Amino acid sequence: MSPDPTVTESSASDVALPVAAAAPWWSDRRLQALAVIAALALGSSLVLWQKVSGMQQQLARQSEDAGNTAAEARTQARQAVETATQTAAKLAVTDAKLAEVALQRSQLEELMQSLSRSRDENLVVDIESALRLAQQQAQLTGSVEPLLAALRAAEVRIGRTAQPRLAPVQRAIARDLAKVKSSVVADTPALLIKLDELVLLADELPLANAVGAHRDTTATKRQPDEPLMQWSWRWLQALQDEVRTLVRVSRIDAPEASLVAPEQAFFLRENLKLRLLNARLGLVSRQLDSARSDLATASTAITRYFDPAARKTQTATALAQQVMGQMKVMELPRVDDTLAALATAAAGR
Template identity: 65%
Template sequence: MNPASIPEPAVEPVGGEAGSALAPPVAGPTGLARGMVWAIGAVATVALAASGFIWQKVSGMQEQLARQSADAGAASVEARAMARQAMEQTRETAARQALIEARLSEVSLQRTQLEELMQSLSRSRDENLVVDIESALRLAQQQAQLTGSVDPLLAALRSADQRIRRAGQPRLTPLQRAIGRDIDRIKSATLADLPALLVKLDELVRLVDDLPVANAVGALPAGGRAAVDVRAEPQAWWQRGLAVIGQEIRGLVRVSRIEQPEAALLSPEQSFLLRENLKLKLLNAKLALLARQLESARADLVAASTALSKYFDPASRKTQTAASLLLQVQGQMRATDLPRLDDTLAALATAAAGR
């Protein structure tokens, strides 16, 4: 409170004594003012102390704020440096990622090209395998036709089956099944044993020169009955001479029954030609068997059998042996053709076409 604003007490003028008698009571208001001044000074002192405390506190807060500001500035600088570093790392990472993506696309392209190349090589290998198998089977079929045996066909089919198993291609599975069916059909087929037939025909050709014709004049064997009688009973010289003369006379004339009159009229020269003609028929039958012409072979064998029974001695053991061989050859010849590889060839065509 301002001391000037305190109202001063009114002073009334008094007389001499009266005024002097009343003078001492004036000291009361002055003490109040002094108290008020002290109060005001105390308040001011408290205010000043509070202001100093507040100022000190504000100064501490300013220092703290300054330190925090400095720390914040340092942190900001560090954050900017870290942000700059992060941006650089981001740019580097982006560049690396772009490079990796480029390399990945290049690797993907190379992989695609490699897969196409592998597929092309696989198709080329399968095509070569199919072509090789087809060539081997056709060659085996020709060999089977020439030899009359199914062994070349079976060997070629088994070899093709093994090659397909080693290849392990699923697209060749139908071909493998077709090969299995053809193998079963060939095994169940009944064919003539051509090598055995050729051996028997060669034996017949060798027997032709030793076959006696029906009108051949033969001498009695050395161990005949007359010789036995001569050795069994000792005779005189004239008896032995008569026996030899009688044997010679009996050799001049021979009585026999010939069913075919043509056989009796054969001369020695015609007998030679007959044997050669029979050999030619047997050789023609052999060539027809090799050429797989069964009808022609049968016709030649029938003609050879007719000539054998017509012009040669049926009582001879060699003639009987030749006739038996002819019957065996005619019985073993069958009209069964070589089995064809239709299923396998069709499967090979399908595999070559890529279907």
């Protein structure tokens, strides 16, 4: 059986088709596009891989740097904690020292205030003692110089302290200083001389009831020049005086003066001299009240028991009145204002 030619051709054509499809792959456009895309994707992948690698390296470096930074931060934090702990400890010590210093300061201020108060109190006590001593010296001496010196010294000392609480004391000192300067004090030696004169006159004062007390006041008659006549005249004069003493009429205002016996005149004069000497002693010792009392008693005795018409009696009475008048201005000024201000300052503290 012979082959069919049609079938043979068709088979041959069918076989030829695959042969024609076996052309190179790069000749196909689709494949070319795919290859280009693949190449691009590969290149992009390489670029991305490189970028990712760079980023990984950068991240690794950053991570390493962050780790180092964290380690350094931890170290610094640890150091900061230690520093803070040390600072807290030092601050606690400083606070304790500050509290101790504050306590010492308060104690020092209290001590300074105590010393200042003690100094002011000592100054007040010292000034008060000096003024009282000066007052006693002034009373003993009868001079205001001790008071003036004490007041001036106190004024200077208070002025140096410059304490406001002592300002009233300073004003009181100024007032007392002006009062002492303007005071008038009697002359004590002159008064003592007058009292001595009165003591000497006490023995020469005629009593009010003395016989022949007025004999020296009568006029003396002219006696004859011849010796016989002189003797006769003196005898007659003596006889006349004796006759006059037998009876005497006089006026006595004080009845007790007429009762003084002649033998009591001595005691009367001695008593008068004792009164005058007591007055002198009181004047010297600055016991003015006692001196005035004794002098007043002596003046009363002179007026009562002695002849007021006699010149010596009048002289003694005048001296007694002068001494009593001058003793009225012998009161020394006192520094009561300053002492009161000092007492107030000491009480206030």
